[in-house]
Structures are given as structure tokens and as C-alpha cells.
Amino acid sequence: MPTKRQALILAEIVRLYNETGQPVGSKTLMNQLPMQISSATIRNEMAALEEAGLLMKNHTSSGRVPSTAGYRYYLDYLLQPSTVSPQTFSAIAQDFNHEYHEINDIVKQSANILSNLTNYTSISLGPESSDVTLTGFRLISLGDDQVIAILATSMGTVESRVYHVSQDVSSEDLERAVRIINDQLVGMSMVRVKQQLKSEIPQLLTQYLHSADGFVDLFGDVLRHAATEHFYISGRSNLLNFVQPDDLDRLKSIYQLLDKDSVLPSLLDLDNDGVTTSQDSPLGPISVRLGDEFDNSLFSDYGLITAKYNVGHHGSGVIAILGPTSMPYSQLIGLMQLFSDELVKKMFEYYNKFHDDS
């Protein structure tokens, strides 16, 4: 455990290293620290901090840099979220000041705002809930062999997609199919619906319909679109701001990773249900993942700030910032706190505008 003074020095090193990008030496530190101590004393303290694993040197005679453990300690014990400037606040308010027709537009916009504000990459996942249920399914014929399939969930989401239906499917068949779906599946959780679609439903449908296959496909497709988590990533190109030129291969891999929706849940740590990385996270719903704390070694030089937000029974979502290990955490975390509050506010506004079910 570092002493009070050592902690102060660590915090200052984090601050300076973030500001300048350069390793911090004892003299620089002497001029910046509030108390009056000599560079030699600071050197002693730094040696102790290095002993404790919180600082690192690149080579024997270079300044110190916080180690991952150092950042971890800083985040867990020292960091204080800074308050957001009024300008930033009003910029956020302004950017959100639109009429949104779809919840996903808000989610998307939130990623945009956050990456613009921070100059990092941001990832936004809309509100989700594990106990969403299917509330209804309809098919509407448009003539022309086309139908619109509409699927509604308890979260208020409605997914509609257009399909072609072969001409030898009668409209009676379609109606019958829709009735079966509704009778059997409405009220079930989406997860169970998916299971059923693979097991019982096909059999059931073949009993009543001529061509059940096409219909199962169709329903499966709407379902897939309604149920897949959709991530919005904004400011990808900001990763170029801080990548070392000899690390382009790694960056390429990261870009390819980000394009795969399937790996994002594990990146955002959504798999283990809400347990944050560090013990009883002192930052509330915000948590930070650093370097080797990622499953994937690609991110050994990266940091990820994750904020979970809650929109009542509409579920909870996540918004995150991806950047280098060294980021202005104090500002960013302050920003994230405020931002996720605003986001939640906007979302409630959206949901409550029409439905009266806060």
C-alpha cells in the first residue's frame, strides 16, 4: 500500500503522462507537485512505487510511466471524476435535441456524440432486457407476392421487414400460420421463442400448412433481426490518433474485430451479468478495463471505459469509450456519468411520449 504522498505522486504521474505522452522524471514532478520536496526525495518515492509494481521504466534511465497496476490503483482509489463544463453540457443537450422516430436512432446518435466529444472510439448498445417477451406477430399482404412481417416485443420495439412469398401459398395458409405463432408463442421470452422455432413450431406448422419451410425461414429471419443486439460504433478512425506506426497490423486486427458484432459482448464484458471488474466498483455503473484485463491480447495497450445505464423496464444498455491505456480518465468518467444520465433521460422521454408506462 502506497503512502499518502506516494499516492499523490502516482496521481500526478498519471496526469502528466497523459498530458505530455512522455515518461515523467523527478525534476518535472518536483515543479508540478503542490508540496515542497526535492527531486531526490521524489526519486526515492518513485523507487518505492516501482517496487510496489505501480510504476515502470522503459529503460534504466528514463522517467517513470504508470504500469497497468498503477492505473488500476489510480482508478480504484485516487481518481475523482471531474465535473463537465457547461459548454459540453449544452453541446450534449443540443445534439440530442431532435425528434427521434426510433430508439435505435438515439442509440446511434449517442455513439456519435460521445466519439465527437472525446476524440476516441465509442460503442453504444441500446437498452436490452433478458425478459423481453414476444407480444405479437402479423403478416400483411401487399399484393404482388410481397408481405410485410411485423413483430412486436414487450419492450415496445417493433420490427418490420418485407418478404416475397411464393404464389402458391394461399392467404388462408398465411393467416393460419400467424394464428399458430400467436397462440403458441406470444408471452414467451424471445430466447424461448427462438428455441421453440427450432423444435416444436416446424412440426406444428407442417400439420396445418403446405409449405411450412418458407414460413419458418421468414419468421426466423424477422426474429433474428428483432432479437440481435445491435451495436453502434462511432469514431473508429480515432484509433489512428494514437496508434504507433509499427503497430498497424494490430490495429487492422482490431478493426476487423470491431466489425464482428459477435465479439463485442465479450469485449464489453456483458457476459458475466453486471459484475464489474474491480471490487464493488467505486465509480458506480462505470467500470474501466485495462491492458491485460482484456481477454484478447490485442488490447494490451488499450483501455475501455464502460457505463451501464438503466431505462426502467425497457432494459439496460451500455455505452463505452475505447482508447489507449493512457486516457484522461478523470474527465472522461465525469463525462460518462453525465452523458449516460442525459441518455437515459432522452430515452425515457422517447418511451413516455406515447406510452404511459414509466
Next chain:
Amino acid sequence: MPTKRQALILAEIVRLYNETGQPVGSKTLMNQLPMQISSATIRNEMAALEEAGLLMKNHTSSGRVPSTAGYRYYLDYLLQPSTVSPQTFSAIAQDFNHEYHEINDIVKQSANILSNLTNYTSISLGPESSDVTLTGFRLISLGDDQVIAILATSMGTVESRVYHVSQDVSSEDLERAVRIINDQLVGMSMVRVKQQLKSEIPQLLTQYLHSADGFVDLFGDVLRHAATEHFYISGRSNLLNFVQPDDLDRLKSIYQLLDKDSVLPSLLDLDNDGVTTSQDSPLGPISVRLGDEFDNSLFSDYGLITAKYNVGHHGSGVIAILGPTSMPYSQLIGLMQLFSDELVKKMFEYYNKFHDDS
């Protein structure tokens, strides 16, 4: 005008430079050329080619590199598209071997295939036609204050989106609005529909409806989604394969540019209607833009291969490959020719499956 032999040398330099990435010297060339001439002769010829502006040197004593004009000449007069290997062909066929529910899925997939095959970035724009007309508009109430708006066009595209409608709008009002829209606008080109929406329609609606504003918004929104050209870009990260490490800023700008749908039409040269860059393009519907031929100086080291394809009265689309100035054009253009044929085939298959209107 270069002599026959000079042209041969130019072509060989293009080939070698593309293969090795290194400037090509007279000795290397001597060993590679089919005829028996000394390096001194080659030097003379190269000097002539440089005089003509087709070759460049990085410094007085380095090998030669094709200049933009050199590439231009190569593309216009020397290049011969190579035939595609059977493996590649069957890979394409395989990748397209899916049931597609939406034309845009095909467009998207085409971008994916092309970037995977080439290891460059590819851009795909679905079939469009300037004389698409509006063929129908419907609103379907879902209860719950939600409606689905459906807009169909003469191209067979159907756009459906979900909207909230405030409770004090009666269903009679909605029906009336829909009737007005259909009476007034069906059969018009989408462009005119957009104009009308800004001029006459609002007035007309206010005569019959209480709250016309919301409705105009709604219709405008569906229209916007149905009418905006949608580009799919795949393999963005491949740009990292050939960028010089000191050029990351430029790369960042390019990424940001690619994210703006609005600049892509000018990039793909869609604005001037079908006139290709070089005179009466010898490559048919395929054209290549190089370096300073771009409007935007960001692309001074890039090349863009564009293939226009035609899907009958469903309109025509574009598929493109973005890479460095030095690309294996022979292979790529051969590939593009075959690929766009396959793409067209797939699209006709899609359209004809249900409608019988080739």
C-alpha cells in the same frame, strides 16, 4: 507516343513495380523482358519514357516508377484483363449461393465478396434508376399509437418503417391522408414527389387534416429512407495494408470521408451521367480513376476501379475497388468484369423469382 518496345517496357515496369513494390532498374528489366537487349538500351528507352512523362524517378539514381500518366497510358492502351481462375469463379458462385430476402443484402454481400477476394476496400451501390416512381403508400395501425408506413416504388423496392402517432390523430384522418398522397403522388418520379412534399402537399393536407405537420414529417421520413442511395463499404481495414506509416493523418481523413454517404457519389463519379474518364473507355463499363484524377487531393496516391452494371429496368448500380495507385489492374479488371456479370445474374434471379418482368 511511345514505340512498341517502349510500351512493352512500360508494361513490364508496371507489372514488376506492382509485384515488388520497388522501383525497377534497367538490369532487373533486362532479365525479365522477353527480348534480348542490353541494360544500356533499356536505359535509353527509359529515358525516353521519362521524357514523355510516363515514368518517374524518386531521385537521380533510383529505378523508375510509373507516373500517373504512365498508368493512364497502360490502362488505356496496354492492359489486357486476365481471365479469372476457376477457383475464384466457384468461390464467387458459392458466396452468392444464398436465399436473399432483400436486394440490399445482395448489394452488401457483393461488397464483402469483392473485398475478401481482392484484399482491397470495396464499395457497392445497389441498382438505381432516375425514373423510379412512387407506386403506393400505406399506413397500417398497430394499435398502441404505432403505425407502420409502407412505401412502394416501381423498382419493386418496399420500404417499411414504424412510427409513433400521437393519440389525438384519428384513424379517419390517417386514411384521408393516405388517400390524398396516393391520389396526388402515385406515378410520379421520386424526385418530383420530394419536391411536391415541400410545396403543395402540406397545404393540401392542412385543408383536410387537423395535424398535418406530423404527417408530413412522417411521410418525408419514409421517403428519405426509401430514396437515399445506400452504399456498402467493405474491407475498410485493408487500407491499412499499404498506407505509409507517416501518412496516417491522410488515412484518417479518408476514413472519415468514406463514412459520409454524401461524398461517395462524387467519388464514384456518378454525377456526370455515365461518361467515363478516359475517351470511350476501352474496358467497357469499367473505368479507373487515378491519383490526381480525383477531385479530392486526399486520393493522390490511390486508385479506384469502378464497374457499372445494369439490371434492366431495375436500374443500374456500381461496384468499385479502392486501393493504392499501384494495383494488379489486369487481374482486378478481369475479376470485376466477371463479378459484375455474376452480380447482375444474381439480381435478375432475385427480381424474377417472384415478378415476371424481365
Next chain:
DNA sequence: GTTAGCACTCATAAGCATTAAGTGCTAAAA
């Protein structure tokens, strides 16, 4: 416990000679 002083370390840059690839030019050969 703190500090001044000093020897030591190491990355970075600058200077310089060396090498290798490639050119241009001239004069001879074809």
C-alpha cells in the same frame, strides 16, 4: 527523513565513411 552531489546508464542525434543500386554519357561496335 530529507537533500545535495555525483557517477552511471541509455536513448537519441549527429557526423562520417562505406556500400550497393542505379543512372547518364561517351565512344566504340554492329
Next chain:
DNA sequence: TTTTAGCACTTAATGCTTATGAGTGCTAAC
């Protein structure tokens, strides 16, 4: 008239040495 051999010249790249400077660790004095 075209081609070629030969040679001087240019330049980027490499490796080597040397200087510089920021920073440390340690010791001895405060």
C-alpha cells in the same frame, strides 16, 4: 542509325563512432 560496353557520378541506406542530455541510484551530509 542503333546498340552496347564501360565508366564516372549520384543517392539512399547501413553501420560506426561520438557527443548530448535527461534521468536514475547511491552515498554522505543535513
